[in-house]
Amino acid sequence: MLNIHNQTHGDIGLLCPEGRIDSTTADDFHTALFSALDTGHRVVVDFGKLQFISSAGLRVLLMAAKRVRKEKTELLLCQLDASHREVFEISGFLPLFTIHETVTDALKGAAE
Numbered sequence: 001m002l003n004i005h006n007q008t009h010g011d012i013g014l015l016c017p018e019g020r021i022d023s024t025t026a027d028d029f030h031t032a033l034f035s036a037l038d039t040g041h042r043v044v045v046d047f048g049k050l051q052f053i054s055s056a057g058l059r060v061l062l063m064a065a066k067r068v069r070k071e072k073t074e075l076l077l078c079q080l081d082a083s084h085r086e087v088f089e090i091s092g093f094l095p096l097f098t099i100h101e102t103v104t105d106a107l108k109g110a111a112e
Contacts, residue, residue, distance in 0.1 A: 001025070004032040012110045013041040015102070018049040021057030031061045036103035037067060037075070042110040046103050058091055065096045074098070078106035 002025035005016040013036035021029045025043075036043045055067075061075075068075045078100040080088065088094045100106035 002028055004028065006032065008034065008041065008106050010111070011041050012107055013037075013043040014037060014107070015043060016046040016049060020052040020054075021050065021060070022052065022054040023056045026054070026056035026060055027092060029057060030063075032065075033064050037064060037071075039074070040073070042074040042076070042078045043068075044078060044103065044106040045112055046078050046106070047081070047084050048103070050084065053084060053087060057109060058087070058093060061093065062096070074104045074110055076100060076110050078103050 001018060002019040002021060005018065007014040007016070015032055015036055017029060017032075019025070033043065033045070063074050078096045079102065080099060085094075088097075097107060100109055
């Protein structure tokens with residue numbers, strides 16, 4: 001199960017997925033993430049309440065990373081726990097994203 005909480009902080013979108021991003025929920029994550037990107041806002045994804053991300057979820061993030069690079073905007077990630085960070089490291093995704101420890105730091109980084 002996946003719940004995604006959406007917020008805006010000025011011109012920054014904040015997505016807070018809660019639960020699991022897997023093959024059954026990746027489409028919901030894609031819709032929420034790309035809707036946030038469609039606004040032209042810089043977007044922060046808070047992994048603090050995410051229990052699991054599969055290759056389907058990583059694929060969504062890869063598509064988003066390509067989009068923000070093309071559009072010269074930003075996608076920042078925060079609160080990756082050790083297991084999420086390991087998944088990103090093993091998959092080679094760490095260099096694709098700016099990663100912050102806290103939501104506050106990510107929002108500050110997006111505002112700069």
